[in-house]
Amino acid sequence: MTKGNPQEYVKQLKEEVNDIELSDHELDDDKHTELLSSIGVNVDVDKKHKNKQVRTEASRDVSVFSLLGASGDGTQKKVNLNQLLKGVKESANVNVLKKQLSRVNRPQRHLEAPLPKPVAERLQRKVEYQKTSEKLAKWDPVVQSHRKADHISFPLTQPPLYIKTVDKQLSRKGKKLTPLEEEIYALLRGNKCVERPDHDLTLQEEEILASVSLEEAQERRAELQKHRALMSYHESKSKRQKKIKSKKYHRMLRKRKMKEDATKEDDDEAEDAVKRAERMRAEERASLRHRTGSKWARSRAIMAKHDKDSKELLNEQLQKHRELVTKPLPDSVESDDGVDTNVNANGEDNLYSSENFEIASSNPWLRTNVENKNGKQIVENGGDPVGNKETASDNNEEHKMDSECENESNLDEPKQKLRKWLSSEDTDLDVSKHALDISSSDAMVKFKEAYDKLQHEISSEKKTAPDRAENVFQDLKEETIEEDKEMQDGLNEQCNNAEYDVTVRSQPLQILSRSSGESKSMKVDTDATKSFSSATKVSEQEAEFVAEEDLEMGSEARQQMTIEQAFADDDVVAEFAKSKREIVEEGKPKVVSLALPGWGEWGGVGINPSKRKRRRFRVKPVPMKPRLDQKLGHVIINEKRDVHIAKHQVNDIPFPYTNKEQFERTVAQPIGSTWNTQSAFNSFVKPKVDTVMGSIIPPMNSDEALGELKKASKWKEDRKKLKRKHEHKNKLEKLKMFL
C-alpha cells in the first residue's frame, strides 16, 4: 500500500469491513434461526418468503413484480412521488402538478377517534388512584409517630387551658383597682426593666446599647475573647498535666513552681526566711530542748497527775517541738498524698526501682505485663524487628541500671533517644552515638555493649531483603527449637512466658516476610501464626516446621496433614470424660465445718478456730443417691434442673430482643414502687393509651393532626428565637459589667 493511493486504501478497508460484517450477519442469522426454532417457529417457511424476489438468471424479460428496491437487498423502500417527478422534463404544467402533489402530501388535520369507554375509564382510574395515593403520603409521619408512641392520650385535641396572667387581670375592664394594685401596676408599667411584649429588649437594655459605641464594644469583646481563650488554654493545660501519672514529673513541676514562687516574692527576703526556717528546724532536731527529757519537763510530768496546768504546759511544749520539726512544704505538696512525698524524699525513681522489677519478674502476671509492653513496642516500630528484640531482652538490664544510677536525668536522656531512634525507620546512627557520648557512668558501658550489638545487627540487615528474611527465619528457628526443648523439660510455670516469647518473635518475622514479598516465607509465617492461635503451646513450633515441609508435599497429603494438625490435640473422648468427672466431683456433697471463730476461745485476725473445735462441728455429708448417668458412659444428665422452676422460665428469646442478656436485663429491672421512686414508678406504669372518661374520641382531624406537626416545627423556631434573645441578653449583661 502506498501513500499516494488513499482511495484504494479506503476501498480495501471497506471490503474488509464488509467481510467482517457479513460473517457477523451469518453468525447472527444462525443465532436467530436457533432462537426461532427454540420457540417453535418454522424457519424454512420464513426463508421461502424471503427468497421469493431473488433474480437467479439474466434475461431480457424482467418481471415487474420481482423488481428490487433502491437498497437492492430485498427490503423495498417506498418511492416518493417527488422522486418520480424529478424524472419529468420541465414543462408548463409541472409546477401545477407539484403544487397539487404537495397538497396531497400535507398531513391531514382531523381529531383522533375517542378511546373506547372502558379504556378511557381505566386510564382515568389509574390517574386518580395514583393522585390519591400520593396525597395520602402526607399522613405517613403522623401515623408512624402514633404507632411508635409510648404514650398517647385521647382525644387528641383537648380543650385548651388558659391561664389568667396578672397583666390581663389588671387590664380587665369595669372593675376598679385597689390602691395596692394600682401601685404595682404603675411600677410595672413605668419601669424600664420590664419586658415589653412587642419588643425583644427592654427599654433599659436599649439605652445601654445606644450609649456604647460600636468600636468600644468591639474592643471589649476582643478583650473578653482573649481572656476567655487564655482561660480555656490554661484549663486544658492543667487538665492535661493532671492526667500525667508520672510522679517524677509532678515532683519536677512542684519544684519549678516553688522556684517561681520564690522568684516572685522578694528574692532575698524569701530566701532568708527559708534559710532561717531550715536552720531552726535543724537546731530543733539536734537539740532536746522541747522534748520530755529536760529537768523541767520531767518535773512537770510528775506534777501532771495532780495539776492540769502542768499537763497542758507539757503538751504545749511537745506541740511546739512537733511544729518546729515538721518539714515546711508548699501548699500543693501538702494536698498530695503523704506516701507519695515520702517516697519522693528518698530521691529515687519508684517506677524503675530494682525491687519493683524483681517483684514483677517473680510474679507471672506482672511479667506478662512487662513483656506485653515490649511486644507492643515491636509491633509499633515494625521496621527493624531485630534491634527491637534486642532491646526487649535488654530492657531488664536497663531497668537495673536505672536504679543504680544516681544521675537520673543523664540516664533518661540517652534511653529516650535510643527509643526514638529505634522507632524511626531510617536508622540514623549519629543520633544514638550522640546519645551514648553523653553517658559516662559505669552502667553506660553495658549500654554501649548493647548498642554495638545493635549496630552489628543493623549492618547485617543491610543485605538484600529476602536474604535478611531467611536469615532471621533461620535464627528464629534455632531459637524456637531450643525453647521447645526447654518446654518439654516440663517447666510448666514458664509456659506462658515462652509462649509469649514465641508470639513476639513471630510478629517481626511476619513483617519481614511481608516486606520481602516472598510467597514461601509468607506461607510459613501465616501457618505458624495460625498454629499459635489454635494449637497448644508445645505444638506451636512443630507446626512451623510441618508447614515448611508442606511445600514439598502434594495437596492431598497437605490436607491430610492439616486435618491431622487441627485435631492433633483434640482427644474428644478424654475431654468428655474429664468434664464429666469434674461435674460429678462438683456435685458431690462436701464436708462442712460449722465451727464459728471466736466462740469459746479467742478470735481475730490470723487466729483460726482450733483443730478440736473444727472437728467437733464438722458435718458429715449425707450419702447421695447414685447419679442417673453413673452407668451411662457417654451421657451427662443435669440433675440440677428443677422441673418446678423450669415451668416458669422462658425458653426462647422473645421477638424484639436479640440476645439473652438484653431480655434478662429488662426482666431484672423492677418497675414497682417498692423499688423505685414515685416519679420513676409513675413514668414506668404510664399506659400506652389514655382516654378521658365520658368524652367522645373524634377521628383524626387533618387540620389538627397535620397542624401539630407544623406546630412542632414552629415551636422549634420559637425556641431558636428565644435562644437568640437569651444570647443577646447575656451579651448585654456582660457589657453592663464592663461599663
Added chain:
Amino acid sequence: MKVKVLSRNPDDYVRETKRDIHRVFRNYDPALHPFEAPREYTRALNAVKLDRVFAKPFIASLDGHRDGVCCMCKSKQKLNSLFSGSCDGELRQWNLTNRHCIRAVQAHTGFVRGLSCSHDGRVVVSVGDDKTIKYWTTDALSEDRDKPINTIVAKSLYTGVDHHWSEATFATCGQTVDIWNDERSEPVRSYRWGTDSVNSVRFNPVEANLCISTISDRSIVLYDIRAAVPLNKVVLKMKSNVVAWNPMEAFVFTAANEDHNLYTFDMRNLNFAMNVHTDHADAVLDVDYAPTGKEFVSGSYDRSIRIFPSNRSRSRDVYHTKRMQRVFCVKWSSDNRYLLSGSDETNVRIWKARASEKLGTLTPREQTAARYNLKLREKFAYHPQIKRISRHRHVPKSIYNTLKEKRTMKEAQRKKTQNLRTHSKPGAVPHVAERAKHIVSNTDANEANE
C-alpha cells in the same frame, strides 16, 4: 437505773390525719433488694390471675326488638345514643346510660338494611327492603319522631348507607354506589364497576372524601367522591361483607371476609394485605374500629365477638354468651370503653371493651394499681405461665371443635404443599406469603393482562 431505749421523732412517722396513708421509709438501693425480679414475677402472676378472675365483660342486654337486629348506628355527637334496625323493619333508639328504649318506629316493610347518623348528629338515615330511603330525627322528644322527615323512593333496592364525616352528604349502595346530598332527591353521583350488587359502603373518617364498598363479586372497591370513576379495587378469594376504616390512620382499612378472616390493607398497596386476622370459626359479618385506631371488634356468624389489636393477627379476646346467636352488627363506643353487638336473637348487647376493667371512677390508688398490674402483665408476657393464663379462654364447644378442625385442615394443607414442593422441580411450587395468598387480583394486574 437508767434504761436506754431507741427514741424517734413522732413527726417522722405519725400521720397528720387519719385519712393519710402510712409513710413508708425505703432504701431503694438495689443491693438491698436481691429478690426484686422474683417478687415482681409473683405479682405479675397474681395480676394475670386476677385479671382472668375479674373478666366479666357482659354488661347488659337491650331487649325489645321482635326480630334479629341487622344494623346499628351510634350517634356521632352523643355517647349514650344508639339506633338499631331489625329484620322486621323496626327502628329503635336506645339510651345507653339507663338502657332504655326511647323510641320504636316501624320504619320499613321488610329488613332495615342500613342505618347512618349524620355528622351533626341531627338526622338518621335508614334504607330498607322496601326501596326507600328515610330521614329520621334523632330527637326522641320531638313531635314528629314517629314520622320520617323525608322519604325518597328509589328505583332499586339499597343494602347499605353511610354518612360523610364532615358534610351533609351520604352514600348508599345497592346496584350502584350513589352519593346523595341532603337537599336533593336524586343522587348527585353514581359509581358502578362490574355488574354485581354492592353490599356495603363506608366513608373514610379522616380523608372524608374517600369511601369504600364491598361487592358481591368478591371485590373491594375504593372511591373518591370528587372523581367521576372509582379509584381501584382488590379481589379476594371470597366475598367481603363489610369494611371499616381506621379512624387514626387515613389509608388503612379492614375487611370482614366470608372465609372467617379479616384483612387489613394499606389502600396504597393492594397487592399485599398488611395483616390477616384469623381466629373466627365462621364468616365475619361486621367489623368496627375502636376510636383510638389501636384495636377493632368483629362479629361473626359463629356466635362470638372477637377483639383484635389492629397490628396483630390473633385476637386479644373473645366474647360470647349462651344466648347470643349470629352476630350481625358490632360497634365500638366513641369513648373507647364499650362494645355493642346486635345479633340474630333480637337483642342488642353492651360489653366492656376490656373485660376485667373496673367500671366507674377509680380512686387514684386503684388507678395506679390497675396500671401497675397492666404493666406487669406486659413485662412478663413472655413467661410461659403468664402467657398461658392470659391466653386461656373458654369458648363454646362448637367454636372449639371448628377451630380444632380448621387447625388440622391447615396443618394437612401445609404438609401437602410441603410434600409437593419436595417432590417437584425446585421453584415449581413457590412459597406464597399468607398476606398475598388470599388476594386474587388487584386492578393493576388485571389491566396488565388485558
